[in-house]
Amino acid sequence: MKIITVNFVTCAVKECKTSPSSFPLHFHDAELELQEVDFQPEFIRNVIPRIDWEGLRATANELGFPSLPESKPEGEALNNEQTLKDLHRLLLETQVMDGKLVCGNCGHEYVIKEGIANFLLPSHLV
């Protein structure tokens, strides 16, 4: 599971959707792997405006990556090749292969196995 994906998912439990603590989900026991993906600077530049920056900072922090800048790169900063490369590496190339994603609201744990996160709920949570 790519780091960018965590920015676009939340808890599958209906009642959690309205709770701010359900986003972002928290990694537990994450096993990371770097997988090369073609670098498309335009893609990163275009998708950054749709990223929840606070959420991404929290995720990067939990995984032990160097801190991201406090504010989201905008305008001129998005022309900086190194900034885009760093974000490409973090968002698209860094994969969580095994571990769990945990909801900060209900505590439910979603398992990530061989790179695929499973959001199916047990019947008592549906």
Added chain:
Amino acid sequence: MADAYEQQNVHEVYQQIAGHFSATRYKPWPIVERFLQELTPGSVGLDVGCGNGKNLMVNKDVFIVASDRSENLARIAVRHQPHSAVVADILELPHRDAFFDFAISIAVIHHLSTPARRVQAVAEILRTLSRGSETQPGGKLLVYAWALEQKDSRRGWDKGDPQDIMVPWVRKAKSDQEQSQTFHRYYHLYEEGELERDIAQAGGVVLESGYEKDNWWAIATPKPAP
């Protein structure tokens, strides 16, 4: 129970046939292709019931979180960069409210076995799409469902035929020692106008709709906030 029924007659079948199913599905349909190609670069959206991910090949300038109920299919779909694939249920999508720019759900909702669950499925996808305002259009959903009216197809169904059916999937034997296996999947065949009615009931507004390749399709958006 409808969910147990679908577990047996839809989900388990796809787990079984994932590899063979995927090998026979490689070309996106023209209207799906057009819808995806017309998106603004940097748009973020969903492919709900992505199957093998054949629609993830169309546009690499947008980001898609694809999901499927079958882990075996999600594992095939995840190979398409730069996108992503997870395992999720269409009735409990792990996505925030009113956020996404677009969604597609191609040949999926016809696998839900009651009218209420089909409407709920559409409502669940619409929930994740950004709401329009006077100045900005809302997120768009493209949805396809198998048509009852397809008398010229190999199946030959038409108006007046039963709408809730089991459709066989035959996995041919690869050698003399092997036996061919037949699986049955549940389908609800949509009649003309039914998809639009489901969307309206789910709180959506139909922007465009039509018929392509034995399927009814529609493009819809959530009703703008009052």
